[in-house]
Amino acid sequence: MTVSAFVRGLLGGLLMLAAGGLSLLLTPNREGRLPAPDIEAMIPRAFGEWVVDPTLIPVLPVPDVEAALETYYDQVISRTYINSRAEQIMLTIAYGGDQSHALKAHRQEYCYAAQGFQIQQLSRGTLEVGAAIIPVVRMLAVQGSRSEPVTYWLTMGDKVVLGRAERLMVQLKYGLSRRVADGMLVRVSSLSNEAQGSFRIHQEFVSTLLGAMKVGDVSRLLGAPRF
Amino acid sequence: MVEGKDMPNAIETVMPTRRPDAWLPWLPMLFGLAVLFVPTFIRLATGTWQAEAHSHGPIVLLIVLWLFWEKRHAFLDDRGPGAVASGGALLVIGLLVYVVGRSQNIVLFEVGAQIPVLAGTLLLMLGWRAARQFWFALLFMLFLVPLPEFVIYGVTGALKALVSETAEILLYALGYPIARSGVVIMIGPYQLLVAEACSGLNSLYTLSALGLLYLHLTGSGNRMRAGILLAGIVPIAFLANVARVAILALVTYHFGEEAGQGFVHELAGIVLFVIALMLFFAIDGVLRMLPFGRAPKRAAL
Numbered sequence: 072m073t074v075s076a077f078v079r080g081l082l083g084g085l086l087m088l089a090a091g092g093l094s095l096l097l098t099p100n101r102e103g104r105l106p107a108p109d110i111e112a113m114i115p116r117a118f119g120e121w122v123v124d125p126t127l128i129p130v131l132p133v134p135d136v137e138a139a140l141e142t143y144y145d146q147v148i149s150r151t152y153i154n155s156r157a158e159q160i161m162l163t164i165a166y167g168g169d170q171s172h173a174l175k176a177h178r179q180e181y182c183y184a185a186q187g188f189q190i191q192q193l194s195r196g197t198l199e200v201g202a203a204i205i206p207v208v209r210m211l212a213v214q215g216s217r218s219e220p221v222t223y224w225l226t227m228g229d230k231v232v233l234g235r236a237e238r239l240m241v242q243l244k245y246g247l248s249r250r251v252a253d254g255m256l257v258r259v260s261s262l263s264n265e266a267q268g269s270f271r272i273h274q275e276f277v278s279t280l281l282g283a284m285k286v287g288d289v290s291r292l293l294g295a296p297r298f
Numbered sequence: 299m300v301e302g303k304d305m306p307n308a309i310e311t312v313m314p315t316r317r318p319d320a321w322l323p324w325l326p327m328l329f330g331l332a333v334l335f336v337p338t339f340i341r342l343a344t345g346t347w348q349a350e351a352h353s354h355g356p357i358v359l360l361i362v363l364w365l366f367w368e369k370r371h372a373f374l375d376d377r378g379p380g381a382v383a384s385g386g387a388l389l390v391i392g393l394l395v396y397v398v399g400r401s402q403n404i405v406l407f408e409v410g411a412q413i414p415v416l417a418g419t420l421l422l423m424l425g426w427r428a429a430r431q432f433w434f435a436l437l438f439m440l441f442l443v444p445l446p447e448f449v450i451y452g453v454t455g456a457l458k459a460l461v462s463e464t465a466e467i468l469l470y471a472l473g474y475p476i477a478r479s480g481v482v483i484m485i486g487p488y489q490l491l492v493a494e495a496c497s498g499l500n501s502l503y504t505l506s507a508l509g510l511l512y513l514h515l516t517g518s519g520n521r522m523r524a525g526i527l528l529a530g531i532v533p534i535a536f537l538a539n540v541a542r543v544a545i546l547a548l549v550t551y552h553f554g555e556e557a558g559q560g561f562v563h564e565l566a567g568i569v570l571f572v573i574a575l576m577l578f579f580a581i582d583g584v585l586r587m588l589p590f591g592r593a594p595k596r597a598a599l
Binding site: 076079091093094097181184215235242247 | 323325331379393397398401404422423448480481491
């Protein structure tokens, strides 16, 4: 069967216009967004034996890391907590209302490495907090004499997602139903040469923190109600 | 003379297959392509291309446009019924990828879709034989697709470390007080962070594109020459970046931090890119002098 060039051209052109129209139809809009949480208010300044260290200018990770976070996220808090044993924990929580650019990922191992840290002991693990199991990434970021064990997780929409393919899937699931996936980065770190011990403190810190928060806020931090 | 509109005229006796209205069926296609991809390039120009890692984008686009323009005669030659099934299928697949990429703002898909969409269009309209003439333009469009972020992160990380290390070894051998921790170089009282841009991924990518174009234009009649030149791109780009980092470290050491960060920083990048390109041509010049490097005589235009 031969189709005349004109018909072929018309058919192709129509297909293209249809694709253009479909793209418009499937583009998520602002109404598809969840209301933004107020992270500053959501995270208590004192809980369990932890209080925001009043004596200390917060030991921020690195200025450039913070700058990068702020371009990707709408809200960022960085606090340093201290307990009675003078153990210090740096907590960074960042919220972004639109994670559709999130394939740029906010994987902290890249973020730290780009700032000259060497990333060691990078591994996936879980935090068991009450009935919830949070998948997390752990790593030891070293630069000169600074040794910083880091535990972090990322949420996208209603899930904790760490892998790239997983993020893409969640993004497509949300986006193609015209909703906007929001996202959260929760990063806990400390300055210590003893990574394993620090990771245990991180676990305890997160567990106490989540226990002290409102249930609704907790689910925001974990992406989904898991309690 | 089958029908009225195939009336012979002077032109047809020279190019018997070209019809005066041969451009007409292309109109809806061109309109469709413009509707789809003009917004894409606006999105690129206002977003992705602003980042240094993608700053080669506009040049590649110009080259792609020129590559198609160069073959413009092929659009109008009537080569028969077209490859309706394969062309149509490729077009539809490309369009689906486009829809996902465009609507979900996934640049990799949105831009990448252009290749199957255009390939499908060409097959549909021209059939395999004529469409094949565009293979290089379509291949070259790969350089238009922004590298996915995770590839950039992965490659730049490794490249940065290697560039920093080599620059350190070089300057140490020259007797400078230099030390390094990861991608942070300490020279004298100064500390330099080897940033993303210095990894050389950008220049490696641009150099690969220009190298490929150069080979295409000068006729890659000789496989040996083409192979050696292509293989040479990576070490050339790498050495250029080692030189760039070393020069910036030296400028900082001798003239202070201000000097190393300002105008010189930009200039070093550009100058070294040009030097890398000339090195590439120089290697080609040497290869052409060697017996195996000469293109076969018959390849002359």
